[in-house]
Amino acid sequence: MTFAAEVVKDAAVDINVVHTPEGLSAIHRPGCAAAIWQRQPLPSFQSWIDALEPERLPEARVILRLEDMRETVTQICEASGTPDCRERVRLVDDAATLADIFARLTHSAYLRLRFDVVTTNACRKFHIDAVTARLVCTYRGTGTQYGTSTDGAEPRRVFTVPTGAPILLRGTLWLERPRSGLLHRSPPIEGTCETRLALVLDPVLDAAEKEPGAAVARIPGPSLN
16 A cells, blocks of 8 residues: 655655565555565564664675575674574574565665664765665664655655564666655664664675675664665
């Protein structure tokens, strides 16, 4: 179903909320700027990830082949000190599943993966990413915020993606027109003692970038989700 849509000249602003992973293919519909897979995290998993010390949350940036996703995320967890348990396996499995869905929808055999651990107001300004598409799933903390705008101003109405629900967004390099009029940002949390964990996936389409990296360790940097 369409969650939010406005009639805005020369901009795609529809946000489709779907209830199956297959529903994320709505991103290819004319006028669709984003698709959200509405799902509820398992209570046992959410309790586990919320209770982890921030320094033990997985954090890394790496370019990888799709078939290496599961092994790489496991290595990231090992390097970050994420406890080896059933819930960590769930995290690895879910990240691999989302990567598979995203790669099929973007026709990309290589992905840029980020696990961001965020405690500040990093990337608090609304924006559209300079990519073809981006998938963000916030496993812990407040989800990505979004709203429509076609003139560069901040959205008048701001919505928040539920924790655990992946959002697939068109970027500025999306080939079809009209362009996206949906802006998003990382929620401002500085001073709240909140720690977010977000998975971010981008397609890698440039041949020069398709050399898998070995960044399976903590690499601090600004969050862009």
